[in-house]
Amino acid sequence: MNQHPSSAEQTEREERREFAALQWFAVVVTLIVVISALVIGRQIGEDVQNDAPPLHPARMATNAADAAAPAAGAATTASASAGSSGAAPQPGAQAASSPGPVKKTAFAPPAADQIPEGPMGDVIRQGEQIFLHTGANAKGFVGNTLNCVNCHLDAGRLANSAPLWGAYLSYPAYRSKTKSVSTFSERLRGCFMYSMNGKAPPDGHEVLVALETYSYWMAQGTTVGEKLPGSGYAKLPKPEKAADYARGKAVYEAQCALCHGANGEGQRSGDVQVFPPLWGAQSYNWGAGMADLHNAAGFVKANMPLSRGNTLSDQQAWDVAQFIDSQERPQDPRFTGDVASTRKQFHDTENSLYGTMVNGKLLGQGIR
Template sequence: MTTAASAAFTAPAEADIPSGPLGDVIRQGRDIFTDTPEHAKAYVGNGLSCSNCHLDAGRLANSAPLWGAYGMYPQYRKKNGHVNTFGERLQGCFRYSMNGKAPPLDSAEMVALETYAWWMAKGAPVGVKLPGAGYPKQNFKPPLPADYVRGEKVYAANCALCHGADGQGQQVAGRNVFPPLWGAQSFNWGAGMHELGNAAAFIKANMPLSRGGTLSDQDAWDVAMFMDAHERPQDPRYTGDLAETRAKYHDTPDSLYGTVVNGHLLGAAPESH
């Protein structure tokens, strides 16, 4: 297992998806993953697709690839306080990142997504964190505390071209080419990307698109701060009290929810409730 885990994993080629009923469901899962609002619209509350954060249709290393996640479940998650199956983990993506509702575990959409993930992880060791799985966060800290003003400058220079000066992304024919980073059509306050460490690690490894690794650690943290210091849809676990919700679900320096940044109390905007 140690030897297998130390070698780079390569997911099966898309051209190798088999024909027949199994292949049909794998392809259905791929389609849901790459255009979620079109193929799982009953469960999506914003314009995002899975592949907006899991790049290259869930293949790209250091972008939380499916092949790095599938074999790590079941596992205990502090976020909901119990052992999660892989299906439950996917349900959380719909609830938080998609700001929608969880598909039933036996739904056609969930079966297709799990089958696609199984295919992507075919041949990977089970229960072993593979190189390139998740986001590269180990020992990843900025020299200085993350800063909104510096982050605004990094955003203008490196991110606004694709995501817009207003952070609302770009669409073609009603579909996101570049996703919104805040506001009503972005991920909500319960999503993992709202946490500074997750966002900074993703940005450092993958952004600007096709130029991952070109920002400094400090720039990645600063622009993550800028992005995550904007309002977005409310955490669906909101108790009706902002401070109580922060204490219960966001009691970490990584979360800006319920804190004041740039003169704004995050999570308190009327459209957030």
């Protein structure tokens, strides 16, 4: 005789099947929620990372150089520790502390004691010594008592005094002075012709190779072609009043004559030129960049009096530049034989006093 389960037993089995089905459903739902949370969380993390402000290109290049060659010694700004750690800045903190574009800061070149050993280091040190003691180490190419370091302070490191690390990045470049594209080596040759009132070394000469190698080493951690803050001379706005000889003379006598002499002759200690002459036979000639008022004013404003840069007003800087560049100095080596035609060809700007009358005297006749 067949036995049939009671209705109670049948109900109990159906309830167990329903409960088991609910358990499996709960497990599936839980897995879906967990997987979704992981996917969404990862996406949010990627979005935050992508939205983080990028490091400055120069800083990124420095980080790469630091990672690849710590001995290169490229010192950078106060943000270097955060940049080199690899930690991305937090967007919220960035927005709160420095809204808008990230402000560039002056590049800090490697220190002298970081010059490497070996043949490369030997040439770098040779370039450094030529830069510091140009007449003694570049004999035959220097025609005055100046050294490169007189216009490019702190061995070519100091911002706003046309530092080597800024100059090296800027070439090849078109120059209105030569009306052609100049290489860095050609730019160095011009320094010997004009600032040093001498003779340009021939292409490939060891003096040029050493100076270019020193400049290359100084520029480690920078980005080629980038205009870094402080890479040239300070650019001053035009003065409120026209630059004035008499006001400039008063500034010179009060602030400059102690080091550079009453007649711009500078100071010497034996064979060493301690403070450079600013005009006269031993100074830069009329073709030098410092004979242009805007360069001289920018240099003075940022760096003079020595160790007390930015203490003179813009007006004082323009006035004293006017006074200094109103003094006679060696002839421009491009001299055509006539001051007026030489001015028209090479000096026809408001920043050059060559070929103008100052205090009843025609400037540009050179030191005889």
